[in-house]
Structure formats: C-alpha cells, structure tokens
Amino acid sequence: DAGVIQSPRHEVTEMGQEVTLRCKPISGHDYLFWYRQTMMRGLELLIYFNNNVPIDDSGMPEDRFSAKMPNASFSTLKIQPSEPRDSAVYFCASSEWGRGITEAFFGQGTRLTVV
C-alpha cells in the first residue's frame, strides 16, 4: 500500500477563497483523522471518522471548516471562506482500530498558505 495520500502537497490561496484538501486513507482502515499543525498551537485534532461517520468534530475551529467522508477511500476537508490564520500544515491519518491494531499512519501533509 502507498500509505495515506494527501493532495495537494502545497496550496497557496487568497483570503476569501474556498480551499479543499483531500485524503485517501490506507485501504481497509476504519478510522480517519484530520489534524492541523501550527507553531503556536502544535498538532490539533480537528475531526475524526469511524466507518465513514463523523464521530467527534469538537476540534473544528469554526463553521468555515467542514469535512466529509463519502466513502471508505476518500475524505475532504473544506475551508470556506479561507482566512490568513488558517495557514498551517494539515495532516490526514488513518488506522485500523476495529481489529485491535492501534497504530495510526499519517500522510505527508498539505501545507496551506492563505494570503
């Protein structure tokens, strides 16, 4: 397996524009996580899904952020409208906790810059 795949790797956008980040988890994994990392706040859990269903979205900063998982092989994190303070590295991770395996695999991240 190629691991968790995120796209794009880098995104530069203007304030007010819509941004969509994409994630393909490892095949067979039943949990998917979205994290955001900044120097000031470190790694923050935004939302996670179990079997495509959102379980906990308490980390989503505000209504401008939304995440979906239409099927087991794809998830999106959308920011609309984007703001400069959304600039960060966004990581997606997946794991197979349903079978008792507890290691989470992370993608390489998407570096978002909002100007």
Next chain:
Amino acid sequence: DAKTTQPTSMDCAEGRAANLPCNHSTISGNEYVYWYRQIHSQGPQYIIHGLKNNETNEMASLIITEDRKSSTLILPHATLRDTAVYYCIVRFGSSNTGKLIFGQGTTLQVKP
C-alpha cells in the same frame, strides 16, 4: 484522556542511548501509553505503545513504571536521523475512543 508531561528538549550523543521521560500521573487502568515522533516537515510516525508491561520493537523500548504514572522511551543507539519531536500520548485502547491527542512533545537533538 490523561495528560502527559514531557521535557521540552533533550540532547543525545550519536551512538548513545536516548532516554525520553514522560509523566502521566493521572493515567487510568485502561489507558495505554503511546509514543510517536515527527521528523521535520513529515507526518508523525508511530514508534511503540504499551499498557503496563515493558515493550520492545525494532525501533525502541518502552519502560513503564509499576504504578504506571511515568514511562521512558529508549532509543538504544541514537543516530542523527533520530533527531525529531517525540510525543508521549495516553489514550484508551478500545476502538470506541480512537482519537490521539498530541501535546508539545520533546525535541530530541542527536549530536555527532
């Protein structure tokens, strides 16, 4: 989930053992201790986890005290490539609460 306390930074000489401590004094009986690391600009990488027994794998060893209030991650022969931020995380082992909450971690600098 229980909180963890780690030193902000540590140095280690290349080839020597790196011992990274973690305090988790409020850990409950069914919470596991996990260690991840993040090498600059990459996604975090799983290292090891344990409940109460010491654990060892190809990357590291995890020593958990008998009262489970603290643990130590040991990298037996640190290399320059082990320079990274190391995160100690405590979470439930069941699949019902799968989230991993990262703290600030320990920045390990391995020096030649």
